[in-house]
Each structure stands twice: as C-alpha cells, then as structure tokens.
Amino acid sequence: MKLYAQHGFGDGDKTSIGLAENLIQGVVFGAKDVSPEKLQEKLNQANEIAPGAARLLDPQFYVSLLGGGTNLRLGNLEEYPYFRPYRRSQLELNERVNEVLANTIDFQASLPLTGIIAPNILISRSFDSAEAVIAKNFIRATGSHKKSEDRRPVYATLAVSREALLEKSQLQEFLADITLLDNPPDGFYLIVGASSSEARTEIFHADVIAGWLLLTYSLKVNGFEVINGYSDRLSPFLGAVGGDAGCSGWFNTLRTFSLDRFGPAAGGGRLPVQRYLSNRLLNRITYIELNSLRPFLPELLNGLSHDTDFIDVEEPPRTREVFQSWEALKAQSARTTGGDLIANLANCDAAIAQAQDAYARISAARFPLDTKSGNDHLEDLSEGIKLFRQLAEI
C-alpha cells in the first residue's frame, strides 16, 4: 500500500521532503490551499523530485453545497474554474452533473497530474437520501468523461459521512449499485467525514471502521483502485483489506475529514503539542510522554530514522512532526499489507494485541496519559475488524 500526503495549508517544503525521502509515494493536493498557479509549480516540482510518485488534486467540489454561507473558508477554491456554489436541487439534474464533471475533469486534464479525481458531493447523513442519488449520478457518469487519448486513471470521489456508514443494509444496497457500472471509473477516492476534525472518536468507532473497511474491500474485489483520503492511522488497516493508498497530512484537519474545515472559523486556539506516532500503541502520544515512558518501554519507539527528531531534544521541531508520522504509517502498512486478506487481518489483530499489551504495562506503571494518548481506539479497532469479518463473510 502506498501512502500519500494529504496536502493542505502550511505545506512549505513538507511534501517535497516527504517525496525526496520516499516517506510518501504521492501527494493529493487540496484545491483550497493552493492557487491554480502555485499548483502547477508544485506539480512540476514534485515530478522533478519523484517522477514515479502520484500527483493528484482533490477538487473539493463537495464544498459547493455549503452554498452562499457567510464567512466560509474557501481559500483558493473560488479561483478554480470548475468551482461555484450550488444548491442541491440544481445537482439533481443529470445535465448539471455532467457539466460539473466535464469542467472539473477538463481542468485537471491540462495539468501534469498522474491521475484525475472527479468531483462529487458529500453524502452527509444517509445512503437513502437525495444526496446519495446525486452522488451515485456523479459516480455513474464519471467514467464517460474519461478521454480516450488520455491514459491517466480517473477516480470517482465517494465522500460519505460516518453516519451514513452506520446503516449497514443501506450501505450494502449502495455498494451493489456503485460496483456495477456500465462505464466504470478506474478507481475511487474514498473519504469518510466526521462532524469536526477534532472528533476522532467519531471515526474510531467500530461500526464506522467496519463500514469503511467494507467499502474499501468491496471496491477492490470489483477491480477498482482505492485511494483512501484522510485515512491517517486507519491507512494500514484499510490497506490490509485492499486499499491501494492511504493519505495523511500535518494537521488534524488533514488527518480526519470534515466539512467543518471549510465553514466559519470557530475561533483561535493554542498550537497542539507535538506528538509521536508509536506503531506499538497504534496512536500518537506527546513527545513528553514518549520521553518519560521510553526508559521502561523502549518498544514505544518505532526504530526508524525520524525517531531522532523526538529523542533527547528539548522540543521536537513542529515542521518535522509529519515526517515521523509518515515514516511510521509506511512501516505499519508494510506490516499489515502484502499478504492475502486472511494473513493481513491476522497481522492487524496481532498489532492490536501488542498495543493492548503495551497500554496494560503503561497502566500498571500508573503513568497518566493525556486523553488523546489513551487506549480508547483499540477496542473500536478490534471490534471494527471483527464486524468487518462478519459483514464481508470472512
């Protein structure tokens, strides 16, 4: 499984370094946070650094339904020729769907991208909704906009809220529809949204994890390439069931998808403390916790080169935090992918069991962990995989 940078505000040279060090094998640029001119420059630069890496653009069309709300944070999105606000009723017309697809795909076709991500809206509540019908129409029509002379893959976007994944029979019906298309796209850019980027427990929920795994697995067995956007710590698990790529970025907003990020700002806040992604814990802990715990739990360190950014330093440089995360995700993915499904899932189970053991030892030492550093995610991961096995009849 490949790991792509989920690009957003404050890139600087993060994606360039990530590509140069082969920590990531591609970048999904976010239209909001890069102007069309700058994007061209970034794409050329990425091509020079890593010619074999994936260069994609998330057109972020799903923001268009936020409409003419006030104080929206659209960044550079309005500079893109395909973007404009829509009302849902306008997108109920197939001709409008085709117009949006043509505009968005034509724009991307002119760029040095390695693949094209088609636009779509977010299914915000349920697969049994008008939004889901519109989303299916986008998916159905995506393949027909693929240009015969352009060999680059075209990916349909499937953006769903975590709530939609909770109703399993509707999910199965939706899957039945999108896996049998007359003119299918080459793959899917799949994103699962929470109510806010800080609401990590909304995604780390057994039913949501199982639904996301099932979506990935079903699309893969039907021959589609699957890129999981904003998948961050779930990437190795999604890779285990067939995901071809996962994405993660440097801020929480680039690790958990939420339309909240495009809405009015909720006010400022402190900079978060730097966190180390420990593969043993399947979680990020603060650098302070890491340095306190590692004398008696040395296995919390991943044993990878970017560990040095966190060890024996007064404060890890913020700009380098993401390199450690990418490196850890890449290593974890190597552990959970590459075998057949049964073997991969067994490796996932083993990783969770090891994490449970490590947390038990931390607990036995009566070491207090920050809320986000705790083990809440493990039960949901374990249950999610168990539920996935049932749903996928494995």
Next chain:
Amino acid sequence: MQVAAPTVDQLRSKLPTITDAIPLKQGGFKAVYRATIGGHVEALKLVHVPKTSDDEAGELFRKECLGRVTREIQVLADCKSPLLVKLGSIRAAEMDFGGERFIVYSEEFLDGPDLRTLIKQAWKPDETELKLLFVCLLKAIQQLWTLPARLVHRDIKPDNVVRVGKQDRPFVLLDLGIAFAVLETSLTVDPRHRLPPGTLPYLAPEMLQPNFRDTIDYRSDLYAAALTVYECAAGHHPMAKKPEDMITTLSRVLRESPPSLNSVRADLSKPFCQLIDSMLKKIPALRPANLTMLIRQLEQTE
C-alpha cells in the same frame, strides 16, 4: 410435464419433416426430443401453453407462458456466442396435440453429457478444466448481460450446462426459459404470491428477498455459476444435504457460508478456490463482478 407429452407418432403427424424422434426429458411445461430435421439432428422442444381461461388470472398466466417462450426464442436468436445454445431450424409455431396447445421450436442438438450426468458418474475435473468451465459460464453471462434487454439467466446449474468438448465451445449453457430481462417489463404474473422462478438450491441469496426484481443483476448468475463449478469440483452441492428438506437448505443459503472449496479439493490452487468462494458471498457487491478482468485472469492462468 403437467399434461401428457405428445407421442412420437403425434409429432410426426404434425411435423412430417422430422425423423428419428426420441423423447429425451420432460418436466414443468416442457418436453424435449432428439429428432432429425431436414437431415440435421436437433433438439425439438415443446412448451405447453395453458388453455384460454375465462378468469383473468388464468388468462394472465397463459400470457406469461407465451411471453417466456417468445423471449427465450428471441434471446437465442440474438445471442451470437458459441457458449450459448443456438436455435434450430424450427422457429416457434403453435400446434395442438391431443387437445392441448404447445409451442414448438428447435435448438441445435448438443452432442455431449450435461454436467449433472458427469457428476453422477463421479467426474473429477482438474483445475484446468474447472477454470475452462468457469470461463465459459462467465462469457455466457457476459453475453446475456450485454444484450439490450440486460438478461440474467436465473437457472444456471449442472443440468443446464453441456460438455461439448470442442475448442470454441468446451461447455455450452442451455435453457433461457426463465431468464429475467432487467430492462423489459416483467413477465411474472402476481409475483408477490410466488416463489422466485429457478431451481431453489441454486438461487443466489438475494433472489430469496421479496424485492429481488428491483435489484437483480448478473451477479446472481455469478453465484449460480460458482456453485456449479463448486459442485463439479466437489461432487456435491455445498449447501444442499440429502435428505434434508428445502427450507433447511434455503435457510443455509441465506445464513451460512459454504465450506471453502479448498477444504474439499485440497489439490486445487488457493487463488482459484478463493475466487469461487468469493463468488458465493451473500452480498452481491462482495462478488468480483468485473467480467472482463476475471476472464482475462482465468485465461492467463489456465
């Protein structure tokens, strides 16, 4: 057959061009004969048409029977694949035999055993032959689905597949009598009060749902095709157990996963067994359905 099938003498009286007619099988509304027609051996088929009825339900049922035969003949005429049986020289004609109405038509006579006969003879095909069988069925399913009406065969089973053994048609799929046309008006009268047509142990789980006509697609045929391959490989149906009643079997079809093919044929490769197993999943979206890709993969590994 619910009425007596015409005798060979009765056939000859109405169809003087046929010779050497031999009854082959009969059941439901259909009787099949092997006959020489214009110098060629063909399969002569007679489908019973219920009499005109005064009550509305009877008349609708009669129209359904007529509609099914007409569709089957039309589909056979439209299909160009050598992996589906071809029409013979007699194109649908209505005839009376002993006071009963029949539609008479002919198909080519396929010279080979059907898979049910082979299974009874303890046939144990190797992986190459099983892959070949599966590819033939996938191509036949693909041909039906790509017709304008989008057809689902709905009755793929060992009885309806003949091993012809020729290079261009190793296995041939028969009997489109209950094919479902997704893009045409349903022929079934009063579907709410009838079991889905087909052979129950070969029905895909979704076919047992009340709304299956709204959602059915060729993945139901993939399920039945995989079941057929499994049965040929294992020598037995993976979910029907004699002398168990049908309800128990259907309950198992809906709720239980069959044992992996690899557990009954350890000599077969793991990827092939996994492919067949995955086609037997209850949820259609979990069955690999990219036919072009599947066929290519199977042909590359034959």
